[in-house]
Amino acid sequence: MQNILIAGASRGIGLALVRAFLERGERVHVVVRQPGNEALKNLAEQHPQRLNLIVSDLTGDQAAERIAAALDAPLDIALFNAGISARQTIEDVSHAQIVELFLTNAIAPLRIARALSTRMANDAVIAFMSSQMGSVELARSAEMPLYGASKAxxxxxxxxxxxxxxxxNACLLALHPGWVKTDMGGDNAPVEIVDSAAGLVVSLDAHRGKSGCYFVDYQQQTLPW
Ligand SMILES: NC(=O)c1ccc[n+]([C@@H]2O[C@H](COP(=O)([O-])OP(=O)(O)OC[C@H]3O[C@@H](n4cnc5c(N)ncnc54)[C@H](OP(=O)(O)O)[C@@H]3O)[C@@H](O)[C@H]2O)c1
Known part of the structure; x- marks a missing residue:
């Protein structure tokens, strides 16, 4: 049984990944910022002993310590999934919104991952939910430049x-989940949550035991940085 950390999993792609890993028999350490999530409660009942719920806002000062204290086994996969969207322009965004965006999407995940890197098993993967909008070369974030900049x-x-x-020692991964039908992706998105999650699981598994740093999507395609 593998130990998997999914940070930011109350809904959307993160929740679907928790479900996918539980269904194939793994132990999943789930970080959410609010207690009382019904979907996670149901999953915990269906998979007794295999869902470890950790309540922490990932941008909080004590997030890394809180997560580390709740772990009781080396992690085979750690995925930092939490992210927020931003539709403002450079002209109309407030300083507080900039701080929240870059703290949530870029600084906090790296800070926590660095703090947990000694808690990884051999052949582990440390992954981050990026976006194709974070690719400077693809330049696909004209409509959401600040969001793209945070993922870059x-x-x-x-x-x-x-x-x-x-x-x-772990393999480092930036992941693009596709344009997915979630609260963030919206109803027009072409990719269903379960399909994105299933593809991401394949991408994560494929990088166990590798070294280096890769940017790949949910269909195992490499993206340019
Ligand atoms: N959907 C897409 O098309 C798409 C495309 C490219 C990349 N992505 C990326 O994929 C990831 C998941 O996206 P999604 O579509 O599933 O988004 P979503 O439905 O909006 O879910 C976002 C998740 O992040 C959590 N979160 C945000 N800030 C947090 C914080 N400070 N602490 C803890 N948890 C936090 C949210 O928790 P709460 O419920 O507490 O808010 C929620 O569980 C994000 O990083 C997103 O940028 C999505």
Whole structure:
């Protein structure tokens, strides 16, 4: 049985990944910022002993310590999924919104991953939910430039870590889940949540035991940085 951490899993793609890993028999450590999530309660009842619920806002000062304290086994996969969208322009975004966006989408995930990197098993994967909008080369974030910039910042921090003296032994992954029918992706999105999650599980599994840093989507295609 593998130990999987999904950080940011109250709904959407994160929740679907929790369900997918539980269904194939793994133990899943789930980080959400609010207690009392009905879907997770039901999953915990269906899969006794295999869902470890950790309540923490990922942007909180004590998030890394709180998550580390709740882990009782080395992690085979850690996925930092939480993210927020941003439709403002550079002109109309407030400083507080900029801080929240970049803290949630780029800084907090890397900060927590770095703190947990000594808690990973051999052959582990540390993954982050990025977006094709974070690809500077593809330049697909004209409609949401600040969101794209926050995911580009995530990718940049990830690549920097992969070249730093304190890089982890684990494989580092930036993931694009597709344009997915969630609260964030909206009803017009072409990809169903279960299909995105199923593809992401394949992408995660395929990188166990590898070294280096990769940017791939839910169909195992490599994206340019
Ligand atoms: N949907 C798409 O088409 C698409 C495309 C490319 C990339 N992505 C990325 O994929 C990831 C998941 O997206 P989604 O579509 O599933 O989004 P979603 O339905 O809006 O869900 C976002 C999740 O992130 C959690 N979250 C946000 N901020 C958090 C914080 N500070 N602490 C803890 N949890 C936090 C939310 O928890 P609460 O319920 O507490 O708010 C929720 O569980 C995001 O990183 C997103 O940027 C999505």
């Amino acid at each position: 910042a995530l990718n940049s921090l990830l690549r920097s870590w992969s070249r730093a003296a304190d890089r982890p």
